[in-house]
Amino acid sequence: MSVLARSVGNAFRNKVRTAAVVAVLAVAIGLALAMLVANQAVGAKVQELNASVGTVLTVNPAGGQGFEGGGEPLTTDQATTAAGVPNVSAVVGTSSLRLRNAAEAAAQAAAQTGQTGQTGPGGQAGQGGPGAQAAATLTTSLTAAVDAGTLGNRNQQANGTAGAAGTTQQPVRSLPITATGIGAGVDTTGKALNITQGSGLGDYTAASTAALLGTTLAEKNNLTVGSTFTINDQTYTVSGLFDAGTTFGNNAVFVTLPSAQALAGTPGELSSMIVTVNSMDNVATTKTALQTALGADKADVTQGQNLQTAVSSLDSVKNISFIAFVAALGTAGLIILLIMVMLVRERRREIGVLKAIGAPNRTIGLQFVLEALVLAALGSAVGAAIASFASGGIASALISSNTTTTTATTGRGFPGGQGGPFGGASQLLNSVTATASPGVIAGGIAAVFGVAIIGALVPALLTARIRPIEVLRGE
Amino acid sequence: MIEVQNLVRTFNSGDRTIKPVNDVSFVLEQGTLASIVGKSGSGKSTLLSLLGALDKPTSGDVVVNGVSLAGMPDAKLTEYRRRDIGFVFQQFNLIPNLSAVDNVMLPMEFAGVRKAARAQRAGELLEQVQLDPSKHGRRINRLSGGEQQRVAIARALANEPKLILADEPTGNLDEQTGDHIIELLSSLSRDHATTILVVTHDRALANKTDRRFRLQQGKLTEEPVRGRAVAANV
Ligand SMILES: Nc1ncnc2c1ncn2[C@@H]1O[C@H](COP(=O)(O)OP(=O)(O)OP(=O)(O)O)[C@@H](O)[C@H]1O
Numbered sequence: 001m002s003v004l005a006r007s008v009g010n011a012f013r014n015k016v017r018t019a020a021v022v023a024v025l026a027v028a029i030g031l032a033l034a035m036l037v038a039n040q041a042v043g044a045k046v047q048e049l050n051a052s053v054g055t056v057l058t059v060n061p062a063g064g065q066g067f068e069g070g071g072e073p074l075t076t077d078q079a080t081t082a083a084g085v086p087n088v089s090a091v092v093g094t095s096s097l098r099l100r101n102a103a104e105a106a107a108q109a110a111a112q113t114g115q116t117g118q119t120g121p122g123g124q125a126g127q128g129g130p131g132a133q134a135a136a137t138l139t140t141s142l143t144a145a146v147d148a149g150t151l152g153n154r155n156q157q158a159n160g161t162a163g164a165a166g167t168t169q170q171p172v173r174s175l176p177i178t179a180t181g182i183g184a185g186v187d188t189t190g191k192a193l194n195i196t197q198g199s200g201l202g203d204y205t206a207a208s209t210a211a212l213l214g215t216t217l218a219e220k221n222n223l224t225v226g227s228t229f230t231i232n233d234q235t236y237t238v239s240g241l242f243d244a245g246t247t248f249g250n251n252a253v254f255v256t257l258p259s260a261q262a263l264a265g266t267p268g269e270l271s272s273m274i275v276t277v278n279s280m281d282n283v284a285t286t287k288t289a290l291q292t293a294l295g296a297d298k299a300d301v302t303q304g305q306n307l308q309t310a311v312s313s314l315d316s317v318k319n320i321s322f323i324a325f326v327a328a329l330g331t332a333g334l335i336i337l338l339i340m341v342m343l344v345r346e347r348r349r350e351i352g353v354l355k356a357i358g359a360p361n362r363t364i365g366l367q368f369v370l371e372a373l374v375l376a377a378l379g380s381a382v383g384a385a386i387a388s389f390a391s392g393g394i395a396s397a398l399i400s401s402n403t404t405t406t407t408a409t410t411g412r413g414f415p416g417g418q419g420g421p422f423g424g425a426s427q428l429l430n431s432v433t434a435t436a437s438p439g440v441i442a443g444g445i446a447a448v449f450g451v452a453i454i455g456a457l458v459p460a461l462l463t464a465r466i467r468p469i470e471v472l473r474g475e
Numbered sequence: 476m477i478e479v480q481n482l483v484r485t486f487n488s489g490d491r492t493i494k495p496v497n498d499v500s501f502v503l504e505q506g507t508l509a510s511i512v513g514k515s516g517s518g519k520s521t522l523l524s525l526l527g528a529l530d531k532p533t534s535g536d537v538v539v540n541g542v543s544l545a546g547m548p549d550a551k552l553t554e555y556r557r558r559d560i561g562f563v564f565q566q567f568n569l570i571p572n573l574s575a576v577d578n579v580m581l582p583m584e585f586a587g588v589r590k591a592a593r594a595q596r597a598g599e600l601l602e603q604v605q606l607d608p609s610k611h612g613r614r615i616n617r618l619s620g621g622e623q624q625r626v627a628i629a630r631a632l633a634n635e636p637k638l639i640l641a642d643e644p645t646g647n648l649d650e651q652t653g654d655h656i657i658e659l660l661s662s663l664s665r666d667h668a669t670t671i672l673v674v675t676h677d678r679a680l681a682n683k684t685d686r687r688f689r690l691q692q693g694k695l696t697e698e699p700v701r702g703r704a705v706a707a708n709v
């Protein structure tokens with residue numbers, strides 16, 4: 001019989017009570033671990049978003065309201081003006097197209113009268129892809145990789161308000177595919193495209209029949225590098241595949257800017273401009289200078305605001321989850337403290353016996369700390385199981401409840417075309433996956449043990465004050 | 476050798492103070508088997524707890540082999556209890572969720588005896604007190620009162636103490652087993668020079684001891700043991 005064996009034995013002395021204590025501890029520890037997992041996942045996402053907000057400004061036509069836009073389109077001349085603004089290091093023009101599957105469009109046109117009102121506002125919200133305003137709708141041989149129903153439902157919550165503003169579309173079965181003509185190898189937020197297979201488009205400022213496809217879109221259509229597809233009967237060849245990191249972002253096609261302008265029949269017009277500023281410090285002044293140079297009545301300059309909204313809401317989720325982690329951890333420590341104080345009081349006489357037969361104070365103290373750790377270990381085992389099931393749900397519940405409030409208050413305020421970037425941002429939010437990684441769980445359990453030791457130390461020190469004469473006192 | 480010098484222990488119960496031990500002095504040579512008799516509530520257990528350093532006297536001192544317990548720091552008192560004293564409690568005070576063997580092994584664990592040696596000695600001691608071998612591994616709360624009493628005696632002998640303080644060690648035993656325990660204690664005092672002080676109501680036991688004391692109204696007096704001369708050094 002060692003101290004440890006005695007502690008384990010004591011922990012199971014009253015099995016019903018031990019089970020109850022472990023259950024309560026497990027809830028607290030499980031909650032703490034789930035919060036830690038959520039905190040880590042959100043933290044990683046915040047970093048990713050911050051990196052992408054970076055030094056990029058987005059210029060959209062002024063005065064547009066909602067999905068269809070309303071302002072004068074931007075022009076290549078304005079791109080030249082923008083490039084002349086001090087501290088601007090690059091200007092990339094984009095031209096957005098919306099592609100519908102040719103067969104589906106035909107079938108739908110035939111059946112349209114019977115289908116009005118089929119999808120709710122939310123179903124449309126998802127269409128607010130990057131730079132989607134004033135986009136021309138064209139037909140394609142491609143089939144969208146995102147099912148309208150599911151994405152609509154998913155975005156309905158987060159994007160409801162913004163979606164409502166743009167609901168003038170006919171019902172659709174699958175989402176349109178976003179095709180963007182782009183003047184450089186970047187996505188609509190200015191981030192370099194992550195080409196996973198093949199190569200880029202070479203010269204992005206020359207007309208060509210090469211195209212980049214999102215991975216999921218390519219997969220859905222069984223296309224690889226070198227395959228062909230059509231847009232408005234024009235054949236395109238897949239030169240590379242990219243991964244945008246989100247379901248929505250991967251349901252997209254990139255072609256060179258002149259190709260897209262030609263397809264849309266709007267040469268010289270731009271849907272938006274992606275302006276890169278030479279340093280983070282100059283972003284604010286350059287934004288003002290750019291706005292002045294282009295004219296407030298012609299263009300809106302935004303600084304990835306939607307992403308910033310997303311980041312700040314994610315930041316608050318991160319803070320909330322951290323506070324909740326600390327609170328749950330503290331609760332676990334308090335539970336251990338209280339139960340151990342109770343046990344010390346209950347075993348007062350027995351502690352007196354141990355002292356009377358010559359047990360040193362530290363042996364008795366150690367025995368109680370170890371007993372607390374046995375309880376903490378059992379609570380952690382059950383708690384980790386709870387956390388691994390619950391953390392995903394808890395993380396997304398935190399995020400969706402939080403972003404719903406933010407979008408509800410800020411979503412409407414954005415001038416024309418903001419549905420686009422916002423759609424992307426909410427996709428990013430939804431893509432926060434809270435997986436309980438062993439490292440995080442292990443760190444959390446280490447924290448639990450630290451708190452358990454602190455919680456057990458107080459009652460263990462109390463045992464030092466019990467005198468051996470207690471043995472002669474009645475129970 | 477144990478010297479008790481003007482020992483006093485008072486308790487405050489309500490507004491009056493009681494003095495179960497009131498100016499008690501005596502000397503026991505090493506290897507003496509002595510008994511204390513007295514009415515219930517006369518203070519026998521209180522006196523024993525002072526000798527065993529479970530409690531601190533209101534005044535007076537206990538000197539064990541020339542070392543005074545008064546003013547000894549708590550850690551030293553713990554060591555004294557562990558190494559020099561074997562205490563048999565009136566209420567046994569065994570750890571209820573441990574087995575008989577584990578209870579006997581506890582003092583040896585605290586004294587740093589190796590596990591194998593502990594287990595062996597615990598088994599031997601339980602045999603000496605005639606606990607059925609089938610009950611050595613049984614939990615205390617499944618043993619009878621007499622069985623528990625013998626485990627408590629075995630535990631007190633575990634670290635080969637110089638002084639055994641036994642509070643009614645035969646109170647729950649049948650005559651035959653009681654006689655055996657008395658024989659065991661006498662042989663310890665005879666062969667191992669263990670000083671033994673037994674509190675008892677058992678005349679048979681009291682008459683078999685070298686010396687007999689009576690505690691009455693806080694005062695200790697020595698009585699002649701039948702067939703023995705009263706020792707001079709009270
Ligand atoms: N902690 C205490 N506080 C107050 N009074 C006490 C305390 N401990 C003992 N007493 C009192 O001191 C007196 C002596 O008690 P003690 O237990 O020493 O008697 P005893 O001689 O061992 O009796 P018994 O033969 O019944 O075991 C009793 O009157 C008891 O009520």
Ligand SMILES: [Mg+2]
Nearest residue numbers: 519520565642
């Ligand atoms: Mg008594």
